Amino acid sequence: MPRVARPAHSRSSRSSTSPDMPRRWRRVPAGLSFATDGPLMLDARVLRQETDDVVARLARRGFAFDRERFDALESERKSLQVQTETLQAERNTESKKIGKAKAAGEDIQPLIAAVGELGERLDGAKARLNEIADELDAFLAGIPNLPDDDVPVGESEDDNVEMHAVGDIPSFAFEARDHVDLGAGLAGMDFEAAAKLTGARFVTMSGPVARLHRALAQFMLDLHTREHGYTEVQVPFIVHADSLFGTGQLPKFAEDLFKLEGDAPWYLIPTAEVPVTNLVRDRILERDELPLKMVAHTPCFRSEAGSAGRDTRGLIRQHQFEKVELVQIVPAGESERALEELTGHAETVLDALGLPYRRLALCTGDMGFSAAKTYDLEVWLPGQGRYREISSCSNTRDFQARRMQARTRSAEGKPEPVHTLNGSGLAVGRTLVAVLENYQCENGDVIVPEVLRPYMGGIVRIEAQV
RNA sequence: GGAGAGGUGGCCGAGUGGUCGAAGGCGCACGCCUGGAAAGCGUGUAGGCGGGAAACCGUCUCCAGGGUUCGAAUCCCUGUCUCUCCGCCA
Numbered sequence: 101m102p103r104v105a106r107p108a109h110s111r112s113s114r115s116s117t118s119p120d121m122p123r124r125w126r127r128v129p130a131g132l133s134f135a136t137d138g139p140l141m142l143d144a145r146v147l148r149q150e151t152d153d154v155v156a157r158l159a160r161r162g163f164a165f166d167r168e169r170f171d172a173l174e175s176e177r178k179s180l181q182v183q184t185e186t187l188q189a190e191r192n193t194e195s196k197k198i199g200k201a202k203a204a205g206e207d208i209q210p211l212i213a214a215v216g217e218l219g220e221r222l223d224g225a226k227a228r229l230n231e232i233a234d235e236l237d238a239f240l241a242g243i244p245n246l247p248d249d250d251v252p253v254g255e256s257e258d259d260n261v262e263m264h265a266v267g268d269i270p271s272f273a274f275e276a277r278d279h280v281d282l283g284a285g286l287a288g289m290d291f292e293a294a295a296k297l298t299g300a301r302f303v304t305m306s307g308p309v310a311r312l313h314r315a316l317a318q319f320m321l322d323l324h325t326r327e328h329g330y331t332e333v334q335v336p337f338i339v340h341a342d343s344l345f346g347t348g349q350l351p352k353f354a355e356d357l358f359k360l361e362g363d364a365p366w367y368l369i370p371t372a373e374v375p376v377t378n379l380v381r382d383r384i385l386e387r388d389e390l391p392l393k394m395v396a397h398t399p400c401f402r403s404e405a406g407s408a409g410r411d412t413r414g415l416i417r418q419h420q421f422e423k424v425e426l427v428q429i430v431p432a433g434e435s436e437r438a439l440e441e442l443t444g445h446a447e448t449v450l451d452a453l454g455l456p457y458r459r460l461a462l463c464t465g466d467m468g469f470s471a472a473k474t475y476d477l478e479v480w481l482p483g484q485g486r487y488r489e490i491s492s493c494s495n496t497r498d499f500q501a502r503r504m505q506a507r508t509r510s511a512e513g514k515p516e517p518v519h520t521l522n523g524s525g526l527a528v529g530r531t532l533v534a535v536l537e538n539y540q541c542e543n544g545d546v547i548v549p550e551v552l553r554p555y556m557g558g559i560v561r562i563e564a565q566v
Numbered sequence: 567g568g569a570g571a572g573g574u575g576g577c578c579g580a581g582u583g584g585u586c587g588a589a590g591g592c593g594c595a596c597g598c599c600u601g602g603a604a605a606g607c608g609u610g611u612a613g614g615c616g617g618g619a620a621a622c623c624g625u626c627u628c629c630a631g632g633g634u635u636c637g638a639a640u641c642c643c644u645g646u647c648u649c650u651c652c653g654c655c656a
Contacts, residue, residue: 181616185625192625195637199584208636215636384576384613505614513595515613 147240148174157246160253161464165243173236180229187222191215241351245499247464248436248473254463260476261463266447267456269480274542278483279533280414283309285544287565289415300412301404301419308562312535312548313422315555317397317528320424320449324525328445330395330426335375337398341365343378346504348470348496355405358419368401372425373522380429381504384515390508391438392429395525397422415529416488422528428521431508432498435519439495443475446491446525452551455534456480458487472497477526479534490530493523 147154147170155165194215201208252261283289288309294302305313324330338360344350344367349357358368369375376396385392400423411417426445430438443459450457462474471494478487498517501507507515539547544564548556 178616181625185616188626189624191636196585198636202584212636219636386576 154246158243160251161244161247161467162255163244166239169239173232173239177229177232177236180225180232184222184225184229187218187225191218191222194218244469245348245472245496247467247471248495248497251467251473252461252463253465255465256463257466259463260460260466263459263461263475265456265458266451267454267480269456270482270538272482272540272542276482276485276537277540277544278414278481279536280483282483282536282540282544282546285564285566286546286562288312288562291414298419301417303415303418308556308559309532309536311556312552312562313528313532315552316531316535317422317424318555319452319552320525320528320531321395321397323449323452324395324424324426324445328393328448330393330445333376333379333394333396335372335379335396335398337369337375337401338366339369339374339378341367343374343381346378346381347374347500348468348503349374352469356403358401358403369398370402371400371522372396372398372423373427376425376427377429377500377520377522378504380501380506380518380520383506385429385506385508385518387431387508390429390431390518391434392427394427394429395424396427397424397528399423415533418529421530424525424528426493426523426525429506430519430521432516432519435495435497435521438519438521439473439475439493442521442523442525443477443493446477446493446523449526449531450477450479450490453531453535453549455531455538457490468492468494470494470496470499472499475523477524479530481534481537482540483533483537488530488533490534491524491526493521495519495521 151167151170155167158165194211198208198211198215201211252259254260277285280289280291283305286307286309288305288307290304290306291302293304297304321332325332341350344357349370357370360366360368375398376394379394380392399420401420404417404419407417415421426442428438428442447457447459457477457479460476460478462471462476467474474492474494476489477491477493479490480486481488497519500520501517506518506520508518510516535549535552536546539549541547541561546562548559548562553560
């Protein structure tokens with residue numbers, strides 16, 4: 101991207117930019133351009149040349165694209181950019197003349213005067229271009245990804261489409277307890293203790309329950325690395341705002357994140373998707389490096405702002421939880437296949453644990469900001485008598501890749517964005533909930549699923565204590 | 567945390583404020599040569615953006631941001647990262 105020295109008088113507008121904005125974005129400058137390195141999600145050319153289509157597709161997911169504003173900003177940007185570059189070209193050639201004249205021992209004073217005037221005009225043009233570029237950047241950064249054509253159109257989760265359901269919903273000869281009661285009975289889960297330590301939406305676990313939680317994560321990691329070809333990665337749980345911008349959590353969803361104090365724009369990760377996917381930021385990957393398949397087990401931190409009153413009981417919705425995350429980086433054109441594969445990998449975990457679940461295709465209105473297509477996996481929870489989300493698998497196509505400049509080469513050798521996918525495989529805490537509730541006995545004991553027993557020292561049953 | 571040294575193209579590595587997007591080397595690609603290969607020789611080999619049907623042209627990028635200047639890879643300031651030494655620490 102062009103890096104033009106930002107004229108001093110434009111600093112005020114730039115410095116008013118939110119400190120939460122990624123450094124890369126603030127840096128943009130200047131912008132002689134806003135695409136690719138700017139906060140762009142959609143292909144700039146596609147947006148410009150096929151605006152009607154883009155607007156229509158965004159409307160399907162309930163996003164109102166301000167066509168008039170875009171057209172106005174874009175046309176102004178274009179004329180200013182041409183004007184600025186023309187002036188720069190002039191200045192460059194004139195300045196070179198000075199160099200030559202000086203070398204030839206000629207008088208360069210008249211030349212310097214002429215170029216000086218040019219420079220002032222150039223500064224003015226740059227300043228106006230920067231302002232427009234800033235506006236355009238902010239405008240474009242808030243536009244979500246385009247939904248795939250086969251994504252069901254809808255407004256809310258009520259419009260999601262069930263693809264299939266696997267496993268029989270268990271029927272108990274007694275009244276099923278929920279995981280909170282079970283956890284208490286096993287003396288392994290204490291919400292009050294966590295509330296004392298920190299506050300609401302935290303939990304402490306102990307004994308066999310804590311071990312079961314660990315066993316689940318180990319099992320998932322082993323399954324994905326041994327059977328599904330993923331490479332285990334260990335990543336920071338604190339990331340720079342730039343990374344959050346790359347995957348699309350910023351600038352729009354800062355209120356969902358925990359931000360650290362201090363000068364650095366650092367945040368606790370809301371999902372391993374952020375650090376893992378950003379591993380390929382600013383890289384041009386060789387074709388034979390792809391696909392990249394990575395799995396990471398990390399804690400996740402979410403402020404759950406705006407979730408007051410929702411799922412207040414139990415560990416369904418916590419500020420901190422653990423997750424085993426799958427990420428794939430693939431060449432364009434392979435991501436549709438990869439989404440099916442990755443979702444299948446997540447389902448394998450549920451199959452192995454013998455938990456009943458179903459797969460939903462999220463509708464346009466329920467998908468996340470960065471997703472082009474998303475499958476949610478929902479597990480059956482006897483304690484609630486309903487399915488609950490336990491995994492979300494998304495294809496973001498080139499949306500994240502463009503924001504983070506992650507590329508590979510086309511057959512012609514030209515750089516082109518990769519496609520990125522991510523999905524939970526699975527959310528460990530919620531899987532624990534599902535295991536406890538689905539494997540409960542009438543007396544409050546919980547049977548350990550067979551595949552987990554090697555991770556539990558052979559324990560078959562966790563016995564109720566109280 | 568303290569002190570010092572440094573961040574240049576895929577890699578290594580030059581670069582007196584002007585003709586430097588940047589010598590040279592390595593790697594890579596293509597070609598010549600060869601029965602084939604190696605060696606040798608030749609040519610090419612960053613990215614973004616804008617304009618253009620294209621050829622191509624323009625512009626920007628030598629860690630980042632700011633400054634000085636007609637002109638900055640080169641000078642100044644700040645930040646950041648890496649390395650070495652000291653301190654601290656799991």
